[in-house]
Amino acid sequence: MTFLPFTRPSIDEETIAAVGDVLRSGWITSGPKVKEFEAALSDYCGGRPVRAFSSGTATMQVALTLAGIGPGDEVITAPLTWVASASVVLAAGARPVFVDIDPVTRNIDLERIEAAVTARTRAIIPVDLAGLPVARDRLYAIAGDHKLRVIEDAAQAFGAQWRGRRIGATGDFVSFSFHANKNITTGEGGALVLPQDVDAGLCERLRLQGVTRFADGSMDADVLGGKFNLTDIAATIGLGQLKRLAAFTQRRRELAHRYFEHFDELAIAGLELPLRDFDNSNWHMYQVLLPSGSRRGQVIAAMKEHGIGIGVHYPALHLFSLYRQQGYRAGDFPQAERVGGQTITLPLFPAMQDSDVDRVCTALAAILKPSA
Numbered sequence: 001m002t003f004l005p006f007t008r009p010s011i012d013e014e015t016i017a018a019v020g021d022v023l024r025s026g027w028i029t030s031g032p033k034v035k036e037f038e039a040a041l042s043d044y045c046g047g048r049p050v051r052a053f054s055s056g057t058a059t060m061q062v063a064l065t066l067a068g069i070g071p072g073d074e075v076i077t078a079p080l081t082w083v084a085s086a087s088v089v090l091a092a093g094a095r096p097v098f099v100d101i102d103p104v105t106r107n108i109d110l111e112r113i114e115a116a117v118t119a120r121t122r123a124i125i126p127v128d129l130a131g132l133p134v135a136r137d138r139l140y141a142i143a144g145d146h147k148l149r150v151i152e153d154a155a156q157a158f159g160a161q162w163r164g165r166r167i168g169a170t171g172d173f174v175s176f177s178f179h180a181n182k183n184i185t186t187g188e189g190g191a192l193v194l195p196q197d198v199d200a201g202l203c204e205r206l207r208l209q210g211v212t213r214f215a216d217g218s219m220d221a222d223v224l225g226g227k228f229n230l231t232d233i234a235a236t237i238g239l240g241q242l243k244r245l246a247a248f249t250q251r252r253r254e255l256a257h258r259y260f261e262h263f264d265e266l267a268i269a270g271l272e273l274p275l276r277d278f279d280n281s282n283w284h285m286y287q288v289l290l291p292s293g294s295r296r297g298q299v300i301a302a303m304k305e306h307g308i309g310i311g312v313h314y315p316a317l318h319l320f321s322l323y324r325q326q327g328y329r330a331g332d333f334p335q336a337e338r339v340g341g342q343t344i345t346l347p348l349f350p351a352m353q354d355s356d357v358d359r360v361c362t363a364l365a366a367i368l369k370p371s372a
């Protein structure tokens with residue numbers, strides 16, 4: 001029995017060969033392939049300016065700087081997310097303000113945002129968990145009413161849409177990640193879609209040491225920049241992945257659909273399925289909530305015995321030590337705590353076979369319904 005991980009990237013031979021060409025070319029850091037990747041991403045995002053980065057975390061850090069967010073400012077985000085969504089706010093010297101999730105979408109509860117807005121609130125970082133987009137119309141209506149910037153943490157939402165429009169093609173700042181587990185990957189990497197009013201040159205300087213080089217060989221550094229550039233090696237992987245995005249997303253939808261079919265039939269008492277969204281979501285993950293009272297650690301160990309890898313995305317962030325130090329406590333966000341405590345991520349990636357889904361469902365049913 002081969003082990004089934006919860007995710008695995010699909011890199012084709014053509015891409016591997018193209019990476020070989022880059023390695024042989026003598027130019028392996030940021031160069032023509034990064035430019036080509038940025039142009040392809042911009043094309044995908046309806047012509048909006050896009051800059052490539054070394055990670056999704058770096059894109060958000062730079063977006064916060066471009067939005068002028070710093071000490072004394074508050075930024076609203078969800079507690080059910082990867083640590084990066086809030087750590088970039090701390091890194092900017094600002095305060096992350098969590099707003100509980102909606103248990104149906106498992107994304108930030110838009111109806112609770114306004115109660116968290118203060119005179120110091122400057123921005124919202126919505127997170128499209130599992131690739132299910134936060135409702136963009138309502139989100140931007142709230143942001144507009146309160147004059148807040150939006151930095152979309154769309155790390156998991158590449159390939160997703162909102163009401164027929166691609167995530168990335170509209171909005172304020174949009175941040176993507178191309179980490180190995182994301183729907184398309186560059187190994188590590190990210191991209192930032194810029195709003196029209198932002199200086200793309202400043203974005204580039206913040207990405208790489210604040211430096212501008214002049215034709216005569218002289219240079220200047222006018223801002224404090226990071227070391228956040230993507231390599232041509234990584235960009236070449238990204239170009240190969242981008243060509244397959246539509247097929248990847250289609251296959252993910254088929255596999256998610258198959259999970260629903262099985263779970264409807266199995267009717268495991270107390271198991272909570274994700275929202276059935278086949279219009280907007282890119283099905284970055286298929287996550288179920290275990291029946292209350294089941295021990296997640298035991299379920300994960302038992303699935304491993306069956307040769308199946310399970311992920312946990314994510315325990316509620318405000319209960320991590322770093323955020324307890326900020327004053328957050330158990331009970332602050334009951335929905336995020338409940339979902340974060342019971343969620344498991346089942347295997348879902350484009351190279352999976354239908355029979356893999358069947359195997360996962362059979363194993364989970366055997367573990368959760370031992371008498372059946």
Ligand SMILES: *Cc1c(COP(=O)(O)O)cnc(C)c1O
Binds near residue numbers: 188
């Ligand atoms: C992956 C991810 C990030 C960070 O992306 P990196 O490329 O790993 O820096 C941020 N937010 C969310 C929700 C993510 O899933």
